[in-house]
Amino acid sequence: MSTLEIPDDLLREITGKTIVITGGSSGIGKATADLCIKLGALVVIGDITPPPNFEATKRYKFLKVDVSIWESIRGFFAQAKDLFGRIDHVFVNAGVAPTTDFLNHTLDSDGNIAPPNLRTINVNLIGAINTVWLATYYLQNDTRESSPAERSIVLTASASSFQNFRAADYTTAKHGVLGILRGLVGKLEGKVRINAIAPSWTATGLIPPEPFEALGVAVQNPKVVARSVVFLFASGTRHGDLIYSRDGIYLEINRATGGLLENTERLLGGVMNEDEVYRRIS
Template structure:
C-alpha cells in the first residue's frame, strides 16, 4: 500500500503482532508520563523503540530508560510542540521520526455546568484546547516532518475515545473534542500525506482515575457483564498500527475482552455500507477536487 492511501478494509484484530518491527523506530508521543501514555512508552521501549515523551509533568521516578527522553511540553502551545519535535529529531538514533502518537488528553467540565448561577458563565473549554487543538498541532508537525524525510512508512496515531462514538452522561466538552479527533482522522486519511489511524479506548483503570470513580464504575460494569479495558491491550493495538503498514484510516476500539479476545477491535463506524444514502454522499465528496490539502474548493458549486 502506498503512503497515505486509504483502504476501506476492516482490520482482523486477532492476528499476532510482530513487535520486532518496532525495533529501532523513533517515536514522538504526547502525554506519556501517566495513564495510557506511560503504558505506551513502557511497551514501546521494551520492544526496542526510542521514545520522546512530551508532557507537562515528568514520568514517575520509578520509571527511567536510556531509550526514552522527556521533554516538558504543554500541547496547547504550538511553540512547545515545535520544540518537542526538534528535540526528537536531534535525539533520534537514526536522525528521523518514524511514529507520532497524539495521546495527551484531559477531562473537563460539562458545557451545561452552572445553570443555577445568577449569571451565565462562559464554558470551560480547556478540554477542547488539549484534546483537539493540541492534537491538530501534533498532526501538523507529524505531517511536516514526515514530508521532509525520505519516503518510507511512517504513521500517525490519534487518541480519540469510545466517547467519540457513543453517547454517555460524561462531559459534553470532552465528547465533542473526541468526536473532533475522529473527524480529523477521517479527513487526513484521504490526503495521501500520512498513514493515520485512531484509538478509541473504553474505560481503562489507570492511576489517573479517582478511586471513587473506579469503585463505582467497577460495580456498574460487572452488573452489565463487562470489564475494564486494559493498558496492555491498548499497547498491543498501538503496536499493530505501527507495524501493519496496510492499515490506514481505521479506528481500533480498546474494549473489554468480552467484546474481542485481543482486547481491541475495528470500530467499523467511519465508513458506510454500499448503496446507502451516506455512502453515496461519501463517494461523491471523496472524489471532489480541492486545493492543496483541502484548503480551498476547486469548483464554485457542489
C-alpha cells in the same frame, strides 16, 4: 464484523524506530511507551510532568510539553527530532477529563454568565490538531529513503467518538479527533499513514475505578490499548483505520465490512459521497 488479531511478531517491526508520544507519563501513553521500549524502539515522551520515578536512558527520553500551547509543542518536536535524528511514528495521545458541565453555570464578578471552561477542548482537540500539524511536517519532510508506509500517526479517539456520551466537552473533542482522521486520510494517502484508536473504559487515572466496579463494568488495562497503538505503527498497510478495544477484544470499525463507513454509505443510498465530490472539484 470479525475481531482483530494482534500477533507479537508484527509488533517487533518497530524495533529501532523512533516513537514520539504526547501524554506519555501515565495511562495509555505510558503503557505504549513501555511496550515500545520493550520492543527495542527509541521513545520520546512529552507531558506536563515526567512519569513517577522516571529515569532517562539512551533510548527513552522525557520532554516537558503543553500540547495546547503552540510554542511548547513546536519546541517539543524540534527537541525530539534532535534527540534521535529522526521521527518514525507519532502517537497523538495527550488528553484530560471532562471539565465543563453545561447545566451548572457560574457568574463572574460582575454578575454576568462566565464563559465555559475550554480546557478539555484545548488539550484534547486543539492540542491534537497542533500535534498532527507538526507530525505531518516532520514525517513528510524526512529526507531518508524510506517508504511512506514506514511513517505513521496514531490518534487517541474514543468509544465516545461515534456515539452519544453525556460528557459534552469531552465528546465534542473526541468527535473532532475522529474528524481529523477522516479529514486527512485522503490527503495523506501515499505520504504518511494515519490511524486512530477508540478505547472503551480504560484505567487511565482520568476517572476513579470505584463507580465502574459498583456497576460491574469491566475497565481494561492500558496495556491492552497499547498493543493496538503499536499494531498500527507496525502494520504498514493500515491507513484510515479506527481500532476499538474492550477488555482484550479488538475491532476495526471504520473501514471494516459492516463498519461505520459501510453503514453510512448504505444509509445515504449509494449517492456519490461528499468526500469524492470534494476530491473531484478541489
